[in-house]
Amino acid sequence: MSEVVVEVRVADWGERVLAALRSEGQRLTGPRLTIIHWVAAQERPFSAEALTAALAPAVGRATVYRVVDRLRERGWLARVQTERGDYTYVRTLPGHHHHAVCLRCGTTLLVEGCQTIETLTALLARHGFRVQGHILELFGLCARCQATSS
Amino acid sequence: MSEVVVEVRVADWGERVLAALRSEGQRLTGPRLTIIHWVAAQERPFSAEALTAALAPAVGRATVYRVVDRLRERGWLARVQTERGDYTYVRTLPGHHHHAVCLRCGTTLLVEGCQTIETLTALLARHGFRVQGHILELFGLCARCQATSS
DNA sequence: GTCACTGCAAAAGGTTTGCAACGGA
DNA sequence: TCCGTTGCAAACCTTTTGCAGTGAC
Numbered sequence: 102m103s104e105v106v107v108e109v110r111v112a113d114w115g116e117r118v119l120a121a122l123r124s125e126g127q128r129l130t131g132p133r134l135t136i137i138h139w140v141a142a143q144e145r146p147f148s149a150e151a152l153t154a155a156l157a158p159a160v161g162r163a164t165v166y167r168v169v170d171r172l173r174e175r176g177w178l179a180r181v182q183t184e185r186g187d188y189t190y191v192r193t194l195p196g197h198h199h200h201a202v203c204l205r206c207g208t209t210l211l212v213e214g215c216q217t218i219e220t221l222t223a224l225l226a227r228h229g230f231r232v233q234g235h236i237l238e239l240f241g242l243c244a245r246c247q248a249t250s251s
Numbered sequence: 252m253s254e255v256v257v258e259v260r261v262a263d264w265g266e267r268v269l270a271a272l273r274s275e276g277q278r279l280t281g282p283r284l285t286i287i288h289w290v291a292a293q294e295r296p297f298s299a300e301a302l303t304a305a306l307a308p309a310v311g312r313a314t315v316y317r318v319v320d321r322l323r324e325r326g327w328l329a330r331v332q333t334e335r336g337d338y339t340y341v342r343t344l345p346g347h348h349h350h351a352v353c354l355r356c357g358t359t360l361l362v363e364g365c366q367t368i369e370t371l372t373a374l375l376a377r378h379g380f381r382v383q384g385h386i387l388e389l390f391g392l393c394a395r396c397q398a399t400s401s
Numbered sequence: 402g403t404c405a406c407t408g409c410a411a412a413a414g415g416t417t418t419g420c421a422a423c424g425g426a
Numbered sequence: 427t428c429c430g431t432t433g434c435a436a437a438c439c440t441t442t443t444g445c446a447g448t449g450a451c
Contacts, residue, residue, distance in 0.1 A: 106378045128450050130406065149440075161408045166441065182332060184384050199371075201380050210380055217367040217374075221349075221389065224367075228256045229394025230351050230360055234334050238386040239371065244379025278425055280431065299415080311433040316416065 106201075107194075107211045114192045115141030118177050132160045136168045145207020146181055146189035181209075184240055203243035210243070256351075257361045264342045265291030268327050282310045286318045295357020296331055296339035331359075334390055353393035362389070 118137055122129060135156060140147075153165045169190065172178040176195030180188050181202060191200060191209045201210040215235070222232040268287055272279060289305060290297075303315045319340065322328040326345030330338050331352060341350060341359045351360040365385070372382040 106375065106380075126451095128405065130450065132407065153440095158408095162440095163409080163442075164407055167406085180336070182386055184386070186330065201375050201382065203380070204383060210375065210378065212371065212375070217370040218389075220367040220370065221362065225256065225351050225360065225362070225389065225391070228360065229397070230256075230353070230391055231397055232351065232389050232391040233354060234390040236332055236334070236386065236388040239368075239375065239382050240384040241375070241380055241382040247379070247381055276426095278430065280425070282432065308433095312415095313417075313434080314432055317431085 107213065109192050109194065109209055109211060114177075117194075118172065121175065121177070132164050133168055135160055136165060137172075140172075140178070140190075140192060143192070146183075146191045146202060146209065148187070148189050152190070181238055182236075183238075199237045199239065201239040201241065203246055204240050205242055205246040208243040208245065212239070257363065258358065264327075267344075268322070271325065271327070282314050283318055285310055286315060287322075290322075290328070290340075290342060293342070296333075296341045296352060296359065298337070298339050302340070331388055332386075349387045349389065351389040351391065353396055354390050355392055355396040358393040358395065360393070 115137055118141075119129065119134075122133070127133075136152070139152070139155060149166070149169065152169070153162045156165060169178060173180060173190075177193065178190050179193040179198070179200060181191050181200050183189055183202075191202070191207075193200070193209075193211060196213070197215070199212040199215070201212060203209070215237075218232070218235055218237065225232055265287055268291075269279065269284075272283070277283075285306060286302070289302070299316070299319065302319070303312045306315060319328060323330060323340075327343065328340050329343040329348070329350060331341050331350050333339055333352075334354075341352070341357075343350070343359075343361060346363070347365070349362040349365070351362055353359070365387075368382075368385055368387065375382055
């Protein structure tokens, strides 16, 4: 079972992103490096506001939004809806995943595959509904936070 | 299995909402009735913008937002994220549900219960993660739309 | 040297709020 | 009558866009 749940590796992420951008022939400008390094250091989901605020005035707001969009398109960043309904971003890896976000520390587990969605898909199929896509976010407490008291 | 998937009944909805508001001692004002009737007639998810536009200038924008919020708090309206990432609203019923939204006609099925989430929850538990909440939206084609060509 | 990228500032878009007037119960 | 509700308009906040200048390759 360990192959379907993966914790996003902190050290890896930034380097993998940079390697990917390089291999696509994208320019590794100062602002881009600043943003990627900052994101790589985040251990929990962050808001667009937090990102722009953290890098101001070194990096312009417009640039932040443009770079974030690009990373999202490429699958390095996921926009995750919180239980409260607002958006946050988390480092992720290209491919189809779902996210299990720790409510306390923000640690994000990637859940690969959608076996459970398949069950629901089958249920709905019996009602004539053909599932073609879905959005799933999970929230809870990671192992570390359960171990920590308070 | 038919007990876990329910199509939101059109005729019912408005009356149930009115009855609920009445029983809570809320005022059934003109603007509120207008909004509820309009929503009751919608067979597919609608945006806040569509709602405000449809009722303007009979009902002010501020009032629309305030009433929608109230219905949402009471569980009569759900804010559903689309695959494109923007929000739409659908009639729903109080309680915990998930929604299966037809990509073509917008018909919304309520999926009651979270059996499949439980599978995922168990999987994550084996990784030490304790799931406490989730967001799930399903998209696809309802039976009627599959039957219709084009 | 080129052209992708950036910053600035302004525009846009959507939601919320203040406040005086209104009108259900 | 009273107080919850409403409309208007302005404020707000976040994101996007236009455009001239910059700098990575």
